[in-house]
Amino acid sequence: MLHFGKIAIIGAGNVAYTLCKVLKNKGITPFCVFVRNELSAEKMRQKLKVDVVSDYEKVLKSDFLIIAVNDDSIPEVATHLVDYKGLVVHTSGTKSSRLLNSVERYGVFYPLQTISKEREISFDEIPLLIHANSDEDLAKLRAFAEILSSKVFECDDEQRKTIHLAAVFISNFTNVMLGIGDKLLKDNGLSLEIMHPLMKEMIEKSFEISPENALTGPARRGDMATVRAHENMLENYPKEQEIYRILTNYILEKYQKNEKL
Amino acid sequence: MLHFGKIAIIGAGNVAYTLCKVLKNKGITPFCVFVRNELSAEKMRQKLKVDVVSDYEKVLKSDFLIIAVNDDSIPEVATHLVDYKGLVVHTSGTKSSRLLNSVERYGVFYPLQTISKEREISFDEIPLLIHANSDEDLAKLRAFAEILSSKVFECDDEQRKTIHLAAVFISNFTNVMLGIGDKLLKDNGLSLEIMHPLMKEMIEKSFEISPENALTGPARRGDMATVRAHENMLENYPKEQEIYRILTNYILEKYQKNEKL
Numbered sequence: 357m358l359h360f361g362k363i364a365i366i367g368a369g370n371v372a373y374t375l376c377k378v379l380k381n382k383g384i385t386p387f388c389v390f391v392r393n394e395l396s397a398e399k400m401r402q403k404l405k406v407d408v409v410s411d412y413e414k415v416l417k418s419d420f421l422i423i424a425v426n427d428d429s430i431p432e433v434a435t436h437l438v439d440y441k442g443l444v445v446h447t448s449g450t451k452s453s454r455l456l457n458s459v460e461r462y463g464v465f466y467p468l469q470t471i472s473k474e475r476e477i478s479f480d481e482i483p484l485l486i487h488a489n490s491d492e493d494l495a496k497l498r499a500f501a502e503i504l505s506s507k508v509f510e511c512d513d514e515q516r517k518t519i520h521l522a523a524v525f526i527s528n529f530t531n532v533m534l535g536i537g538d539k540l541l542k543d544n545g546l547s548l549e550i551m552h553p554l555m556k557e558m559i560e561k562s563f564e565i566s567p568e569n570a571l572t573g574p575a576r577r578g579d580m581a582t583v584r585a586h587e588n589m590l591e592n593y594p595k596e597q598e599i600y601r602i603l604t605n606y607i608l609e610k611y612q613k614n615e616k617l
Numbered sequence: 618m619l620h621f622g623k624i625a626i627i628g629a630g631n632v633a634y635t636l637c638k639v640l641k642n643k644g645i646t647p648f649c650v651f652v653r654n655e656l657s658a659e660k661m662r663q664k665l666k667v668d669v670v671s672d673y674e675k676v677l678k679s680d681f682l683i684i685a686v687n688d689d690s691i692p693e694v695a696t697h698l699v700d701y702k703g704l705v706v707h708t709s710g711t712k713s714s715r716l717l718n719s720v721e722r723y724g725v726f727y728p729l730q731t732i733s734k735e736r737e738i739s740f741d742e743i744p745l746l747i748h749a750n751s752d753e754d755l756a757k758l759r760a761f762a763e764i765l766s767s768k769v770f771e772c773d774d775e776q777r778k779t780i781h782l783a784a785v786f787i788s789n790f791t792n793v794m795l796g797i798g799d800k801l802l803k804d805n806g807l808s809l810e811i812m813h814p815l816m817k818e819m820i821e822k823s824f825e826i827s828p829e830n831a832l833t834g835p836a837r838r839g840d841m842a843t844v845r846a847h848e849n850m851l852e853n854y855p856k857e858q859e860i861y862r863i864l865t866n867y868i869l870e871k872y873q874k875n876e877k878l
Contacts, residue, residue, distance in 0.1 A: 427840065470818055472831070475818075482814055529794045530816070531832045534791070535828035535829055544776065551787050553744060554730055565736075571792045572789065573784075582711050610796075
């Protein structure tokens with residue numbers, strides 16, 4: 357047993373499941389996993405070979421507890437932990453660490469990644485954002501996180517919230533752009549796969565020379581003839597046309613082109 | 618000399634420059650490069666060690682001519698080519714191949730990639746979209762394109778226009794999302810680099826299981842409390858707030874959540 361002691365996990369969603377798997381891959385078997393729903397509990401038991409429980413008795417005997425449930429369920433979970441003596445953390449990108457302040461020792465362990473059960477991912481390269489209400493527990497949390505990833509960052513609630521908001525633009529909304537591209541291509545008998553090299557190069561270039569310097573395309577060079585042609589092509593896609601207009605205007609304004617849509 | 622003969626290129630921009638470089642790397646030195654601006658001509662001469670000319674005399678003696686100029690300049694270039702006997706192509710994503718139909722043999726050679734002079738890129742994995750007005754020239758164009766890339770696709774003007782429009786969403790607008798994330802992070806003393814693993818995984822996942830199946834995040838799971846919190850955080854960023862609202866609504870509607878912003 358490592359010096360942070362017996363680890364319990366609460367939850368059966370993407371994060372709880374993946375975290376449990378990643379820990380087992382590192383040779384650390386959780387002390388127990390709390391899952392309320394019996395069907396989910398049985399699945400987790402079979403797939404991950406861990407001790408899955410549905411009452412808090414064993415959970416309260418752990419030394420380190422990771423709450424990986426929906427943001428909105430964290431307060432309810434906290435009500436069961438008033439007597440907990442270990443260190444408890446949640447995994448939310450947006451919720452305050454103080455949601456857990458009915459427990460003496462609390463903090464946050466937030467993996468900055470898009471996590472789906474079906475995807476086999478390693479935590480090695482995932483930024484882990486940690487926070488604790490005492491220096492001692494912060495050191496313990498860091499030691500734990502560093503077993504899983506080489507990218508561990510201490511950050512407070514406000515910084516984490518900003519990072520989560522930025523992640524919505526960078527991950528979720530970028531996904532929406534891919535989805536719109538996919539739809540336009542499919543409707544014309546074409547496949548998204550053709551876009552893979554373009555997407556990869558744009559990302560690499562943006563991270564290397566900054567998104568601002570990496571931008572190309574009609575709006576960037578103020579090519580209004582192409583912009584108008586695109587708008588016309590989107591006539592049967594009113595929502596996508598609106599998104600096209602707003603983002604094109606955003607680029608035009610940013611790069612101080614005078615002509616507006 | 619390969620069976621498509623002497624290659625000439627017109628232009629000094631990102632595409633002309635990079636194409637010239639890529640050809641040289643494959644052991645093919647262009648017959649000549651036409652550059653109108655003397656300063657650009659001199660730069661290209663020095664950097665790429667090619668014969669850069671500023672009148673059409675030598676250009677007209679080539680067998681295969683690639684016009685890599687701004688979309689709007691293609692018609693003007695075409696006026697100089699009425700007597701051209703070789704095969705002429707342009708490299709535009711949106712313009713009709715028929716812009717060149719004053720020449721007997723014409724077509725399109727469109728590299729689907731975001732190209733900047735400063736970036737060292739190989740064409741090996743770049744989709745090259747080709748089109749020609751005769752089967753014979755199409756075969757020649759394919760033979761040429763296949764020297765540069767393993768991904769050569771014949772596609773007509775309409776398909777290419779759709780692909781270009783999709784590319785604006787997938788490359789340019791995704792870049793905008795990265796730019797907004799970058800700005801939010803910077804304004805709070807944080808660095809974009811922390812987002813790299815998230816971005817990479819989201820892209821890989823989207824291409825593997827489709828963008829639709831890969832989407833996670835507050836809007837996707839209908840977590841309106843987080844959406845409202847994000848909106849509030851964007852109060853001092855009115856344009857970014859508008860983009861947040863529109864894209865969140867797009868996700869909510871798509872995944873049939875009833876609550877609107």
